[in-house]
Amino acid sequence: MFIIDAHLDLSMNAMEWNRNLRLPVNEIRAREKGLTDKPDRGRGVVALPELRKGNIGLVVATQIARFVAPDNPLPGWFSPEQAWAQTQGQLAWYQAMEEAGEMVAITDLTSLDRHLAVWNNEKPNDQKPIGYILSLEGADSIVDTYYLQWAYEYGLRAVGPAHYGPGRYAQGTDATGKMTPLGHELLKEMERLNIILDATHLCDDSFWDAMDHFNGPVWASHNNCRALVDHNRQFSDEQIKELIARNAVIGGALDAWMMLPGWERGVSDPQAMNCSLEVMIDHLDHICQLAGNALHVGIGSDLDGAFGKEQCPYDLETIADLQKVATLLEKRGYSATDIENVMHGNWLRFLRNAWSK
Known part of the structure; x- marks a missing residue:
């Protein structure tokens, strides 16, 4: 079945992890054997050949670069201009992948329909480019709001105003507080340009502030569910209901600490904790129960988002195993139409609605 994955940090992996994503996963792992600079070395699960193998033909792919103030202990850049430059290097990698025929930017309904026709032509996937919708995870690198116009022109179509901690535009995971005045300006410009607001990572205060102003x-x-894993990184039922009311789609994530309670980074083991793909289905099903239907969930795996096999479902060897999700949904009693919606249909409906304006 055709799959859309709504969150992959491909350029971060290419540029900061120095992974050649044109190679199969096993070759990337072999190249990293013995390296210890990152906790997931030799354990990555994402590469372009594996996306094709899993029939994952369309992804939302990120740029990411955080600005950190002097009192912020998180890793990041010491000025917005440096952060902007980092995202431009990431953009250059996506453009190089386009030039090589590995990827293709999807920016409007025309390019979306053209791309879907290629992936539905019943020919082997080996030579098909991976379609990507460009998203910015954390808006710190937008030096000033007028930079957003430039970003839109090079293909940016979604923005998450915050990532972890405090930000220039909004407050993210583990932080508190509403969006800044600059953040309200950002939302206005996003609305003018019809850029999608990614509510992921907004702390509760900034989430509700954004909903009031966008x-x-x-x-x-x-994003997963706070009712199942009690942490501010997850959405409360009230937040999920607000997103449902706004016709949003929520992508289930596969980072183990977000999937089940009690996970200890670097200590817990997926098999021992019984962290399987079924657990993501639990989160998706919770949202479906709140909605009364299966129209507001999809996949947003976040695989290789600074973690690998050591911190993802034990029954997933590479991202190609997302194909198993369809079977798991069927076992839960989901209809064929519901399953297609979860795997790709809900994201496509969302994009058609958003881009028809």
């Missing part, structure tokens, strides 16, 4: 399309590319 009238454009909203999604949550990679």
Whole structure:
């Protein structure tokens, strides 16, 4: 079945992890054997050949670069201009992948329909480019709001105003507080340009502030449920209901600590904790029960988002195993139409609605 994954940090992996994503996963792992600079060395699960193998023909792919103030202990750049330059290097990698025929930017309904026709032509996937919708995870690198016009012109179509901690535009995971005045300006410019608001990572205060000030399309590319894992990184039922009311789609994430309670980074083991793909289905099903239908969930795996096999479902060897999700949904009693919606249909409906304006 055709799959859309709404959150992959491909350029981060290419540029900061120095992974050649044109190679199969096993070759990337072999190249990293013995390296210890990152906790997931030799354990990555994402590469372009594996996306093709899994029939994952369309992804939301990120740029990411955080600005950190002097009192912020998180890793990041010491000025917005440096952060901007980092995202431009990431953009250059995506453009190089386009030039090589490995990827293709999807920016409007015309390019979307053209791309879907290629992936539905019943020919082997080996030579098909991976379609990508460009998203910015954390808006710190937008030096000033007029930079957003430039970003839109090079293909940016979704923005998450915050990532982890405090930000220039909004407050993210583990932080508190509303959006800044600059953040309200950002939302206005996003609305003018019809850029999708990614509510993922907004802390509760900033989430509700954004909902009060933004009238454009909203999604949550990679988020799970606080009712199942009690942490501010997850959405409360009230937040999920607000997103449902706004016709949003929420992508289920596969980072183990977000999937089940009690996970200890670097200590817990997926098999021992019984962290399987079924657990993501639990989160998706919770959202479906709140909605009364299966129209507001999809996949936003976040795989290789600074973690690998050591911190993802034990029954997933590479991202190609997302194909198993369809079978798991069927076992839960989901209809064929519901399954197609979860695997790709809900994201496509969302994009058609958002881009038809």
